[in-house]
Amino acid sequence: MSTVGLDIPLARSSLLTCDCICFDVDSTVITEEGINVLADFLGKGEEVSAWTANAMGGNVKFEDALEARLGLIKPSKPSILTCLQKHPFQLSPGVQTFIQTLHSKSVDVWLVSGGFRIMIEPIAAVLNIPKSNILANNILHNEAGEYIGFDPEEPTSRDLGKRAALEHIKSLKGHENIVMIGDGATDAQAKPPASAFIGYGGVQDREKVRGKADWFVYDFEEATKILEERK
Structure with a gap:
């Protein structure tokens, strides 16, 4: 199964004319939920995972789920770095080619995630996405590297945060x-402003x-084919 069409003409025209594409990261750019991987690593x-499923399914406010999950695991900076070293994330099939094609068509690519910047920056590096094009949550640590909370000022730390994040990108870049x-x-x-x-x-x-x-896909191959039609 490749795609489910609800408004394919809109999705197709958007791919052919967009000046920016914003990607969620967990279970989209990569095949796992980063916070679940970290939680598994920390026991x-x-x-x-139960909190993550409720948040992604829209059954609980995102900020409540974020606070609850981080409160359960209290991840230190060393533990996060060790987790990343022992469990590198896998990219979703076809997403790297899709993003490479976006870059070749001069489309601005952003990673907009309710996950954590410290875990997303290595993924962005592989995809040639600059750190400045990441909007994600910051885990806060003290000088000893112990967990002390998260930055509530990040737009992606709360409900409707991705809408706010895209509004920021739109005003910043004029997309x-x-x-x-x-x-x-x-x-x-995030639609609107998407x-x-x-x-x-x-x-x-x-x-x-x-x-x-507007369009639901199970792989990125067909989206890449459409994108290749851009001049």
Whole structure:
């Protein structure tokens, strides 16, 4: 199964004319939920996974789920770095080619995530996305590297945060046609200001998200083919 069409003409025209595409990271750019991987590594996987599922399904406010999950695992900076070293993330099939094609077409690419900057920066480096094009949450540590909280000023730390993040990008860069791609309810909330929302179900197929998507894809191959038509 490749795609489910709800408004394919809109999604197609958006891909052909967009000046910016924003990607969710967990279960979209990569095949896992970063916070779940970290929780498993720290022995809190089951409890945290339940909170993640509720947040991504739109059943609980994102900020409540974020605070609860971080409170359960209290990740120190050394533990995060060790987790990343022992469990490098895997890119979703076809996403690297899709992003390379976006770059070749001079489309501005951003990673907009409710995950954590410290875990996303290595992924961005592989995809040739600058750190300045990441909007994500910052975990706060003291001088000893112990967990002390998270930055509540980041737009992605709260409900409707991705909408606020895209509004920031739009005002910062002057983009007129932004497309949001992701697997969760928080990604669907980004339209508007996104002109189109493309749901991704290659890792998690969520019925609520599928119902809100202009186009729902299970891989990035067809999107890449459309993008290749751009002049």
